[in-house]
Amino acid sequence: xxxxxxxxxxxxxxxxxxxxxxxxxxxxxxxxxxxxxxxxxxxxxxxxxxxxxxxxxxxxxxxxxxxxxxxxxxxxxxxxxxxxxxxxxxxxxxxxxxxxxxxxxxxxxxxxxxxxxxxxxxxxxxxxxxxxxxxxxxxxxxxxxxxxxxxxxxxxxxxxxxxxxxxxxxxxxxxxxxxxxxxxxxxxxxxxxxxxxxxxxxxxxxxxxxxxxxxxxxxxxxxxxxxxxxxxxxxxxxxxxxxxxxxxxxxxxxxxxxxxxxxxxxxxxxxxxxxxxxxxxxxxxxxxxxxxxxxxxxxxxxxxxxxxxxxxxxxxxxxxxxxxxxxxxxxxxxxxxxxxxxxxxxxxxxxxxxxxxxxxxxxxxxxxxxxxxxxxxxxxxxxxxxxxxxxxxxxxxxx
Ligand SMILES: Cc1cc2nc3c(=O)[nH]c(=O)nc-3n(C[C@H](O)[C@H](O)[C@H](O)COP(=O)(O)OP(=O)(O)OC[C@H]3O[C@@H](n4cnc5c(N)ncnc54)[C@H](O)[C@@H]3O)c2cc1C
Numbered sequence: 001x002x003x004x005x006x007x008x009x010x011x012x013x014x015x016x017x018x019x020x021x022x023x024x025x026x027x028x029x030x031x032x033x034x035x036x037x038x039x040x041x042x043x044x045x046x047x048x049x050x051x052x053x054x055x056x057x058x059x060x061x062x063x064x065x066x067x068x069x070x071x072x073x074x075x076x077x078x079x080x081x082x083x084x085x086x087x088x089x090x091x092x093x094x095x096x097x098x099x100x101x102x103x104x105x106x107x108x109x110x111x112x113x114x115x116x117x118x119x120x121x122x123x124x125x126x127x128x129x130x131x132x133x134x135x136x137x138x139x140x141x142x143x144x145x146x147x148x149x150x151x152x153x154x155x156x157x158x159x160x161x162x163x164x165x166x167x168x169x170x171x172x173x174x175x176x177x178x179x180x181x182x183x184x185x186x187x188x189x190x191x192x193x194x195x196x197x198x199x200x201x202x203x204x205x206x207x208x209x210x211x212x213x214x215x216x217x218x219x220x221x222x223x224x225x226x227x228x229x230x231x232x233x234x235x236x237x238x239x240x241x242x243x244x245x246x247x248x249x250x251x252x253x254x255x256x257x258x259x260x261x262x263x264x265x266x267x268x269x270x271x272x273x274x275x276x277x278x279x280x281x282x283x284x285x286x287x288x289x290x291x292x293x294x295x296x297x298x299x300x301x302x303x304x305x306x307x308x309x310x311x312x313x314x315x316x317x318x319x320x321x322x323x324x325x326x327x328x329x330x331x332x333x334x335x336x337x338x339x340x341x342x343x344x345x346x347x348x349x350x351x352x353x354x355x356x357x358x359x360x361x362x363x364x365x366x367x368x369x370x371x372x373x374x375x376x377x378x379x380x381x382x383x384x385x386x387x388x389x390x391x392x393x394x395x396x397x398x399x
Contacts, residue, residue, distance in 0.1 A: 003030040003165065005395065006184060006193035008172045008207060010035075011043035012148070013376045014199030015155035016388025017395075022162035024396045029164045030193070032186060034171035039152040041277070042201050043381065045346030047226075047257045047265065049089070050074070051379040052142035054109035054116060055245055061361050063112050065383035065390075070142060072385040073151075080158075082150045083260035089143035089240040092125065092134035092331055098244040099136045105244075106138060116140050131236045131332045143240060147260045148381050172200070175210045181369060182211075195395060196370040202276040202349040208372040213365050217374055218295050221276045221288070222251070222348045224268025225318060227328070227340035229256075236339070237264045241331050249310060250350075250358045254317070254327040265343055266328050266335075269317040270310075279345045281318050300356025351375040362387060364394075371395055 005021060007014045010033030021029050038044070050070045056063035077084035093099040102118065109116040119125055119137045126132070128139060160166055167188070174185040181194040198207050202221060208214040229236060241256040251270035258264055272292070275285025292298050301307055316323040325337040351359040351374055362383070363375035371391055380387070 001030075001189065002192045004028045004193065005030070005195040005197065006182070006191055007031045007197040007199055008184070009033065009199035009201055009204070010038055010156065010166060010168065011041060011199065011201050012152050012155065012381055012384040013043075013201075013373060013388055014197065015152060015159060016384045017197050017199060017391045018159040018164045019155055019162070020389040020392030021395065022159055022164055024392055025399065027399070030191070031159070031164060031166045032170045032172055032184070032191065033166065033168045034187075036169045038156055038168070039149040042346060042349060043152050044149045045279075045344060046148055046378075046381055047268065048146050048148045048259055048381070049240065049257055049379075050084075050144040050146060050382045052114045052140055053112045054105055054114045054138070054140050056108070056112070058108060058111040062377075062379070062383070065362065065386045066379050067112055067114065068386040069379070069383040070144070073146060073382065074144060076385065077146055077151070080154045082154055083147040084144055085258070085260050086142065086144040087239040087258065088139060088141035089242055090125065090128050090132060091138045091140070091242045091244055092132055093136045093244045094134055094330065101244050101247075102136055102138050109138070109140065114140060115142050129238055129241055131334050132241050133331065133333050145240070145258060145260050146381075172207060175207050177211050177368060194369060195399065197391065197395065198370065198372040199376070201376065202347060204349065204372065204374055205351070208365070208374060211367070211370070213367050213370075213372050214374045216354045217351050217359065218291070218297060219276065219349045220292055220295070220298055220301075220352045221273040221278070222270045222350050223273035223278065223281070223318070223345050224270055224348060225281070225345045226265045226267035226343040227324060228343040229264040229266060229335070230339050230341055233335070233339040234262070234264050236332050236335055243331060248306065254324065256328075256331060266340060267343075268346065269314050269324065269327075270348070271314040271318040272311065273347050276349075277347065279347065295352070297352040297354045297356050301352055301358065303356065348378065349376070351377070364391060366394060366398075369398065
């Protein structure tokens with residue numbers, strides 16, 4: 001099968017690239033997705049929050065894509081009838097050092113043009129969230145909750161209407177460079193393409209390595225597990241309650257999110273997954289686990305005492321519900337273990353460099369008629385429209 005452009009991966013990023021390519025060019029575009037259903041991985045297993053951009057440094061790619069992405073996603077959801085509730089987020093500080101960090105966030109929000117309000121007493125916090133505890137908070141009204149699965153399916157419908165061929169149940173097993181393009185072996189036959197977009201999420205590094213790209217990086221899978229607040233206790237959180245982010249730590253701590261279906265989810269934690277798709281804490285993929293444990297970058301990452309402590313805390317939250325409950329009680333002291341029932345999990349495709357750094361910014365590599373998206377890092381859902389457009393423009397320029 002021949003197509004001018006073949007995109008591997010039908011998550012929100014791959015489909016957004018397809019959408020923008022079909023709008024910008026007349027090329028014959030195909031998307032190859034290994035699963036029979038869409039949104040089976042990161043794009044359908046997340047918190048579904050549109051992050052308006054107050055916690056990313058001014059001028060960074062993350063800030064630019066998140067700010068633009070939030071407003072474009074809201075428009076897109078309104079136009080396409082996708083559930084999206086703009087009820088804002090409350091970032092709560094528990095002590096003086098966290099309160100000082102809130103001031104940094106406020107300055108960043110100001111610089112990025114993101115709306116915010118600083119609340120400096122428990123009384124003001126309780127006007128927003130009657131059960132939240134803290135001595136100060138930043139309220140960002142533009143944060144919103146979206147149904148990420150409906151969003152992915154809508155993108156898929158839209159690109160198919162625009163003439164893109166979407167193949168589900170086609171796993172790319174081998175990528176090879178050939179004269180004038182690429183040859184792709186899949187579980188359902190062979191494809192050829194002049195241009196390749198690698199948007200394979202948790203497997204993007206594996207495909208890139210096959211053609212000698214991004215060899216100093218590897219995906220290390222970090223599982224994020226959620227609990228759901230039982231419906232009878234769901235009034236413990238009205239909107240979204242977040243801890244103050246710690247710039248030293250790679251992931252935000254456990255937080256509360258009201259989803260568009262009214263469920264309150266608590267999480268995610270961030271524990272090393274024993275496989276790229278090991279969604280349960282008893283799942284093990286020996287090959288993936290071996291690759292992670294023998295990866296130089298991972299070993300260097302774990303040489304930091306801080307990372308070992310974080311890893312230990314997160315493992316405890318995964319295997320001991322009382323530890324997860326304790327983390328949840330930091331924000332909402334009235335929550336009890338029996339209010340929480342186990343829910344779904346997602347796995348972050350966290351890119352780690354061979355010198356042990358967690359790559360924090362979005363990263364893509366252009367090479368010989370191809371774009372490899374190696375790090376569509378969170379808030380990748382929020383950013384997916386401008387990020388996908390940027391990749392499509394990069395490719396259109398080559399052509
Ligand atoms: C727990 C968690 C919470 C998050 N919360 C948020 C949030 O609240 N807000 C936010 O903005 N972002 C959030 N994110 C980040 C966001 O979900 C991701 O950045 C985004 O979904 C990445 O999209 P993607 O298309 O790159 O990846 P994916 O959705 O993983 O898509 C990649 C696709 O490629 C397919 N694929 C892989 N290998 C192959 C192959 N060999 N052949 C064919 N197909 C293949 C996969 O099946 C998959 O469908 C969260 C992520 C996680 C894990």
